[in-house]
Amino acid sequence: MSQFMYLYRGGEAGGTPEHMQQQMQKWLSWLQELTTKGHIKTGGDPLEPTGKIVRKKTQITDGPYAEKDLVGGYTIVEASDLNEAARLASGCPHFDAGGFVEVRPIMKM
Amino acid sequence: MSEPGDHLFRREAGRMVAALTRLFGVHNLALAEDVVQDAFVRALEVWKLRGVPENPSAWLMATAKNRALDILRRERTARTYAPELSRLLESEWTLTPVVEEAFGESAIRDDQLRMMFSCCHPQLPEIAQVALILNILCGFGVNEVAAAFLTGHAAMEKRIARGKKVLASSKRLFDLSHSDAQLLPQRLSAVQRALYLLFNEGYHGAHPELAVRADLCVEAMRLGELLLAHPTTATPATRALVALMCLNAARMPARVDASGKLSALYEQDRRLWDGALIAKGEALLDHSATGTTITEFHIEAGIASLHARATSLQNTSWPMIVSLYDTLMTIRPSPVVALSRAIAIAQHEGAERGLAEIAAIEQAERLADYPFYFAALGELEHQRGNGEAAREHFLHASARARNPLERDFFERRAQEVDE
Numbered sequence: 001m002s003q004f005m006y007l008y009r010g011g012e013a014g015g016t017p018e019h020m021q022q023q024m025q026k027w028l029s030w031l032q033e034l035t036t037k038g039h040i041k042t043g044g045d046p047l048e049p050t051g052k053i054v055r056k057k058t059q060i061t062d063g064p065y066a067e068k069d070l071v072g073g074y075t076i077v078e079a080s081d082l083n084e085a086a087r088l089a090s091g092c093p094h095f096d097a098g099g100f101v102e103v104r105p106i107m108k109m
Numbered sequence: 110m111s112e113p114g115d116h117l118f119r120r121e122a123g124r125m126v127a128a129l130t131r132l133f134g135v136h137n138l139a140l141a142e143d144v145v146q147d148a149f150v151r152a153l154e155v156w157k158l159r160g161v162p163e164n165p166s167a168w169l170m171a172t173a174k175n176r177a178l179d180i181l182r183r184e185r186t187a188r189t190y191a192p193e194l195s196r197l198l199e200s201e202w203t204l205t206p207v208v209e210e211a212f213g214e215s216a217i218r219d220d221q222l223r224m225m226f227s228c229c230h231p232q233l234p235e236i237a238q239v240a241l242i243l244n245i246l247c248g249f250g251v252n253e254v255a256a257a258f259l260t261g262h263a264a265m266e267k268r269i270a271r272g273k274k275v276l277a278s279s280k281r282l283f284d285l286s287h288s289d290a291q292l293l294p295q296r297l298s299a300v301q302r303a304l305y306l307l308f309n310e311g312y313h314g315a316h317p318e319l320a321v322r323a324d325l326c327v328e329a330m331r332l333g334e335l336l337l338a339h340p341t342t343a344t345p346a347t348r349a350l351v352a353l354m355c356l357n358a359a360r361m362p363a364r365v366d367a368s369g370k371l372s373a374l375y376e377q378d379r380r381l382w383d384g385a386l387i388a389k390g391e392a393l394l395d396h397s398a399t400g401t402t403i404t405e406f407h408i409e410a411g412i413a414s415l416h417a418r419a420t421s422l423q424n425t426s427w428p429m430i431v432s433l434y435d436t437l438m439t440i441r442p443s444p445v446v447a448l449s450r451a452i453a454i455a456q457h458e459g460a461e462r463g464l465a466e467i468a469a470i471e472q473a474e475r476l477a478d479y480p481f482y483f484a485a486l487g488e489l490e491h492q493r494g495n496g497e498a499a500r501e502h503f504l505h506a507s508a509r510a511r512n513p514l515e516r517d518f519f520e521r522r523a524q525e526v527d528e
Contacts, residue, residue: 013150016250017118020149027157043158073158093157 001078003106004085006044006092010069011099026093034077039088044075072099076106116324118149120331121166122248125173127220132177132198132211134191135227136277138245144180148172174212178205192281219285221246221335222342226283229299232275238303239310240265241272247328257310257325259511285341297342301350304329304336305406308354312361323361330354337393348397349406355390356413359383371518375422387417408437427457444475452485460492480509484519491526499526 013020034040049070053063064070079085082105089101122145129141148169162168181190181198190198197203210216228241236258243249243257255265283289283296311325333351336342363377394410412433419425434450447470455463467473467486476482487502503523510516 013153014146016253017122017149017248018116018250018253020153021116021118024153024157024161027153028160031158043160046154046158072154075158 001080002082002085002108004077004079004082005104005106006075006077006085006089007071007102007104008073008075008092008094009071009100009102011072011094011097013097023093023096026096030091030093031075033091034088039077039079040075041078042076044073046073047071069100116248117165118152118169119248121169122149123221123224123246124217125169126245127224128170128211128217129173129177130224131216131220131282132181132191132194132208134189135279135282137188137190138273138277140180140188142245144173144176147176170212174208178208181208218335218338220282221332222285222339223282225300225303225332225335226285226289226296227276227279228272229296229303230272230275230279231295231299233272235299235302235306237268237272238299239306240269241276242303242307242332243325243328244269245273246332257322285339293341297336297344298346300336300342301346301404301406304333305350305353307332308357312357326354326358326361330358345397345400346402346404346406348393349404349410352390352393352397353406353410353413355386355393356410356417359386359390359417365514370521371514373518374416379420382417390414390417403436403440405437405441408433408440412437422456425456427453431457444470444472445479447471448476448479448482448485452488455489455492460489463489464493478509480506480511480515480519482506483509484522487519487522487526496527499523 013023015023031040031043035043049072050065051063053061055061077085077088079088082103085105086103089103092101094101125145125148126138126141129144130138133141151172152165152169156162156165181204182201185199189195194207197207211220224246225242228245229238233241240254240258243254244251249257251266251269252262254269255262258265260268283292285293289296308326308329311322311327311329330351333347333354336347337351359382360377362383363379363381364372366372366378390410391414394407394414397407397410412430415426415430415433430453431450434446434453437446438450448467451463451466451470454466464486467482467489470476473482483502483506487499487506490496490502491499500523503519503526507516507519507523510519
């Protein structure tokens with residue numbers, strides 16, 4: 001088994017309270033299913049939309065506000081290969097919010 | 110989230126908006142709504158990956174509360190907030206305790222009542238009052254309110270926006286205890302009327318998907334409970350209103366059968382009726398018989414109670430039901446009430462009498478689009494052995510059906526009566 005990182009990019013949450021709750025239910029059942037099948041150890045972490053960009057010792061700016069397709073969170077999954085990891089991501093509810101998932105193999109030692 | 114059909118976000122939306130509006134002032138309703146929306150977005154972002162916290166409702170409240178504190182501190186000079194609290198919100202010493210108190214359980218209950226009374230502003234038509242209650246206090250989005258009332262999205266958006274403008278232009282939320290005491294009786298009856306409409310929309314509603322929009326009934330009952338919980342608003346009429354809702358809601362499980370088909374009273378499995386709700390409705394109805402005014406809620410609850418207590422259609426106290434309808438016709442006459450009265454008379458005195466009563470209904474043209482008018486004619490023609498006419502009437506009913514469930518039901522009857 002290899003490890004992969006799902007980066008949840010872009011997308012915007014919104015809509016009516018009922019819609020947002022349904023979105024969350026979808027996420028929970030999607031991650032639950034991956035967990036049950038042994039692909040996930042933890043659900044991952046959401047990231048604050050704000051932060052600092054540090055380019056050099058003297059160049060620290062607020063950000064990354066303007067960036068398109070901001071990373072909103074990540075999950076680490078286990079899959080046999082990149083194709084399987086990508087296939088497992090295809091049911092992600094993030095698409096409903098207009099976002100997409102970037103699937104990146106985590107380098108092995 | 111715990112179980113399916115749990116509407117945590119929707120339910121909390123109304124509670125949060127009510128508490129925030131109390132702090133921010135009713136002119137800042139939009140700001141309160143933004144804070145609630147932000148809290149939901151945040152909950153969605155965090156919970157979807159980390160799971161739902163132990164006490165999700167407390168999590169949402171805490172998020173909204175912290176955001177409120179932020180805003181009240183940061184925009185202290187840029188905005189004016191609730192005039193009656195402004196002094197307390199200005200000082201850091203009093204700010205936190207005031208905000209804490211506003212998010213306490215009993216404060217939130219009172220705030221929801223204030224909001225409910227404010228939504229029933231006399232400048233707004235009844236339908237707009239109900240729409241505002243659904244949008245602000247029940248957390249229904251504009252499209253969900255529009256769907257509940259079979260209105261277009263744009264029209265409903267306009268109606269709600271106008272309602273909010275009226276609301277925001279009133280200086281403060283309706284005050285049940287002091288300054289608005291003399292306005293209370295009139296406003297309370299507007300609130301009761303709005304909850305009654307909300308419940309009926311759910312119960313008889315013209316919704317394309319489901320004949321019984323249980324959600325609307327649940328919301329009307331939840332808000333009714335809030336009225337019951339406050340000494341000022343727990344009047345005999347309020348008890349009668351909630352009794353009426355309980356007694357009708359008790360029969361809901363039997364109105365749509367296991368296969369999702371609408372079933373008429375005569376064919377319902379009475380064992381499916383909710384005994385606990387019936388008992389609650391009966392107890393409230395008993396307690397509503399004080400005071401000097403008798404309202405349409407008393408009468409309708411009385412009718413619902415007679416239906417709920419009957420073991421079969423034949424064992425129903427039709428003469429008493431007819432006499433209650435007679436009273437209802439004097440309090441709130443309408444062609445629909447007259448039709449119900451005629452149907453009750455038919456049960457008691459036969460189809461011929463029933464048809465004669467229907468023929469005598471005044472302003473019957475207002476029933477021209479009402480499918481159950483034709484269904485009633487169909488049933489009575491069927492009872493007196495006139496299959497062909499019965500079938501015709503049921504086909505008319507079917508053509509006017511407001512949802513597939515009703516249509517299936519009328520088509521089924523059209524076939525049955527012709528066999």
